[in-house]
Amino acid sequence: MAKVIEGLYYSESHEYVKVDGEYGYVGITDYAQEQLGNVVYVDMPEVDDEVTAGEEFGAVESVKAASDLISPVSGTVVEINANLEDQPELINQDAFGNWIMKVKMADPSELDALMGAADYENACK
């Protein structure tokens, strides 16, 4: 059974946002990594890239398939998780501990459109 963590915001396309002040750490959920299987590559944005809520910002790839990453929030990328460049499998080991990008959010009210843990858990059923 996939893990869901309280206090995070979740999108229908299985990304999460962990909010820290005006910053959001964005990654894929445990459910998403389970569905993908072995992650062998993460296509990440670059620092200073602008991302837009609802739009693609990269991809996670398993052996067989590439799956687009959809940003749950708009803003500017201030950091990427460089560990994933050489160890993409960290996402399989701990999806919530291994965020993909840190975004300075342009409009925190966008978070209201995302789901809480209980709703997301239902959405995965």
Added chain:
Amino acid sequence: MTDKKTCLYDKHIGLKAKMVSFGGFEMPIQYTDIVDEHNAVRHACGVFDVSHMGEVLVTGKEAEKFVQYIFTNDVKDAPIGKIYYGMMLHENGGTIDDLLVYKMGAEQFFLVINAANIDKDYAWISEQAKFFDVQTINQSDTYGQLAVQGPDSERVMAECLGLACEDLVFYTFKTVAVDGETLIVSRTGYTGEDGFEIYGSHEYIRNAWDKLIRHGVKPCGLGCRDTLRFEVGLPLYGDELTDDISPIEAGLGMFVKVDKEAFIGKEAVARQKAEGTKRKIVGIELTGRAIPRHGYDVVVEDRVVGSVTTGYNSISTGKSVCMALIESTYAKTGTPVQIRIHKKLQDGTVCKKRFYEKNYKK
């Protein structure tokens, strides 16, 4: 059209395989983990349900003459028990299908064709057969088929199925009488490892599958079948060979015998062999980890010069590599090229399209 099911469908469901549509069949892509399944075949043994493959029996006085006419390899005076790999071609050299031909008897050949092409192939074969004294029978629904692959295969075949195969050399087969039926057992496969393929009734194949699984042989899905064949540079119809790609372009000229008697497509491929082709299938190794996938552009100096046919982050080597059909001007080993992956251009180098050495027992 709904997908067909093989005789092992319920076994796959029972093993909780992830099922996908492939070649008109509902097939297992993986049971547990594509990487584990891949490694089982490279280092021990795995079993694949390949019952989706098509079989056509050609018999009659002119069977040999007919096969010579529709097939690129040379089966003239072939010994019974030998297997040939080759293609059926359009007049322009494009590939209708790639296939194995088993020489069963003086007037009997057994053709093994790709699942996705069964209807197309059989219609075409039947059309050509009108001009020969032959009968063709589509036996695709009669046979189930297993592929037992990996370095431990010979032992597994003997211990688990009672099929002693040490006498079979690579690309030969024998028929074996078991429980009132005649199996076809060949030393062939699609993984680059030693291995065998067994053709039998649905009942035999179901029982054999159960025995192999109980024995601990790893069930392997089409996912790792593709990663395994790809690493050793074997083509997949639909990727490296299509109606629009000739075997010469695909680098498979050794299976096209232009010195033999007339066959359909001969003029076109003979010319390609003599003059060279404008495009070629090559290998490309990328510097980074980004994964080149089917259809992605290959770029040289901002110009698209071809596209990826199959690509992976190779399970056996860890490198991101692909096969690609590109303009021959850039096909030389060592040529720098780029591949557009998720909008970014990734650097790579043309290399041999064998990313991992085959380990056949010949």
